[in-house]
Amino acid sequence: MEVKNIPLVRIHTSPLNPRKTIDEGDLQDLSNNIKQQGLLQPITVRPIEADDTNPLCGEFEIICGERRYRAVSMLEEDTIPCIVREMTDEEALDAMITENLQRKDVDPIEEAFAFGQLLKTGKTIEQIADRIGKSKRFVQERIKLDNLLPDLKKMVKDGKLHIGAAMHVCKLTEDEQRQFLEWCDDQDQDYISRRDAEMFTDNLFMNICKADWHKDFKGSCGTTCIECPFNNANVGCLFYEMKPHDATCTSRERWNKKRHSWLLKRIDDNADVLVKEGDNLEAGKSVIVAESSQYFPDKNTDYEQVLEYIRGKGFKVVNKEDYFERFSSYREDDERLQEKLANNEVYRAVVVESTWRGVEVNVRYYEFKKTGTEHSSDEVKAMQLVNEYKENERKSASTLASKLRDILRDMEPTELSTEPLNQTESLVLMTLILKKCSYQLRNALNINFTYSSDPQVLNYVKAHTEQVHQICRDFLREELSSAGVEYNADMQVCQSMLLQDWAKEQTEQMSTDMAVKLAKKQAKIEEQLTALGYNTDGTKMDF
Structure with a gap:
């Protein structure tokens, strides 16, 4: 095609161009490169149609190459090489979109806009997908992305909103997106992830499957969520495709009341171990910790009501800062946590806190402060002394065990007796074997070994000597089913011999x-x- 040098002043950018963002740093690099090597590829323009009302009549509009045009404009150049083509608005838009979608750094927001423009010109989803080599689902999802509010689109462009989060939020109504935007502004974070967006919508839509309460909880509603007429999954529907698959509550008022009654039930479930007002903390008890927040006041209107209910029951409510510092990250059923709890290294607290989801009641385990405030110093000091008392016992037992290990190490294996095992030796051997047995056997025998200062395994063996043979056989099964058998000739032969008897x-x-x-x-x-x-x-x- 013929290339013409056209004055820069007669060339204009196109309002149809889906590319709205050009990195200034990259543009400067391109300008420097053109200055050194010249423009290697001309831009494509079309004549602006003659129109008495059009002040740009007789000039040109950029179809492809706006970035190159801007880079040349930064130099001391008067003209730029152009390929001039006669094109309709539809043809021009198609060419612009095609060029932009072929870029490696294509912006998802601009991509969404481009797909939307093609759809408006009469292209089908299938045609767009075939044109760009993507799936129909990809095109449909991108088009939905164009529904985002401008401020949310800007967050995606600025790298503050994950594309997955944007895809999640773009399906919301305009009002719901505004709520999400306000929620984002309230967050003390520079980046909103997909998980953040999902948590927001879970709360927004009152997802029954993710409700805090158990499925059989009735609460203030007097009915379970599964049976409730306000569960949208219970709405009669003629066509399966129209039936909602994620059950949600359609009554915000009923949802909030039920959630409130669930919070009170959480308190009642712990009532037998809670410290009473006027009493001091003691081992084996739990205390209510109140954690308020200045954020999300509209989501925590019942915070004071929950605390009033607790105080009305006569339970003690404390501030975390007066008593505790770090909390333990171990799960409640973790033996390490149970050990800390038994040794008074942590204290069980029922925490009432205000969050972005509303008031929550959670069980946490805190370490005591090194020093307490004037309100709590005696209690904190007492708990610390209890901890020190138990720690001394534990250290003494550990030191003794270490010294006894030395005695056993010093014994010569070849000098040990060859006589049959006595009762003590048999009990010790069985205890060690049982500790090596499988979880399945312990579960079947209703053996639940949690942390304790008592020798639980030994005590069990003493009380169940009739199970010795079953325990030994499970030990054999467990050892010979381990991965180590595949690499050990002795274990392979033992495995084969044993299975000749068993199977x-x-x-x-x-x-x-x-x-x-x-x-x-x-x-x-x-x-x-x-x-x-x-x-x-x-x-x-x-x-």
């Missing part, structure tokens, strides 16, 4: 099947080795 028919059948498979593989290799003149041990054949 002879199944073992022999499996051994036969494996032998047949092995023979077939080896025969093929032997044939190939023979053709090469070698034996299976790698030596040359004598012909």
Whole structure:
């Protein structure tokens, strides 16, 4: 095509161009490159149609190459090489979109705008997908992205809103998106992830599957959520495709009341261990900790009501800062946490806190402060002394065990008795074996070994000597089913011997099947080795 040098002043950018953002740093780099090497590829323009009302009549509009045009404009140049083409608005838009979608750094927001423009010109989803080599679902999702509020689009462009979060939020109504935007402004974070967006919508839509309460909880509603007429999944529907698949509550008022009654139930469930007002903290008890927040006041209107209910029940409410500092990250069923709890290193607290989701009641385990305030110093000091008392006992027992280990180490293995095990030796051996047995056996025998200062396993063995043979057999099964058997000849032979007694028919059948498979593989290799003149041990054949 003919290339013409057209004055820069006669060329204008197109309002149809879906590319709205150009990095200034990259633009400067391109300008410097053009200054050194010249413009390697001309831009494409079209004449602006003659119109008495159009002040740009007789000038040109950029179709492809706006970035190159801007880079040249930064230099001391009067003209720029152009390819002039006669094009309709639809053809021009199509060319602009095609060029922009072929970029490696295509902006998802601009991509969404481009797809939306193509859709408006009469293109179908299938045609757009075929044109760009993407799936129909990809195109549909991107078009939805164009529904975002301008401020949310800017957050995506600025890297403050994850594209996954944007895809999640773009399905909301305009009012709901504004709520999300306000929520984002309230967050003390520079980046909003998809998980953040999902948490927001879970609360917004009152997702029954993710409700705090159990499915059989009735509360203030007098009915479970599964049976409730305000559950949208219970709405009659003629067509399956129209039936909602994520059950949500359609009554914000009922949802809030039920959530409130659930919070009060959480308090009642802990009533038997809560410290009463006027009493001091003691081991084995729990205390109510109040954690208010200046944020999200509209979501925590019942915060004071929950605390009033607690005080009305006569329970003590404390500030965390007066008593505690760090909290333990171990799960409640973790033996390490149970050990800390038994040693008074942590204290169980029922925390009432105001959050972005509303008031929550959670159980946490805190470490005591090193020093307390004037309101709590005696209680904190007492709990610390209890901890020190138990710690001294634990350290003494640990030190003794260490010294006793030295005695055992110094014994000569070859000098140990060859007589049958006595009762004490048998009990100790069985205890060690039981500690190595499988979880499945312990579960079947209703053995639940949690942390305790008492020798629970030994006590169990003493009380259940009739189970010795079953325990030993499970130990054998567990050891010979471990991965180590695959690499140890002794364990392999022991495994085979044991299974000849326990599962002879199944073992022999499996051994036969494996032998047949092995023979077939080896025969093929032997044939190939023979053709090469070698034996299976790698030596040359004598012909």
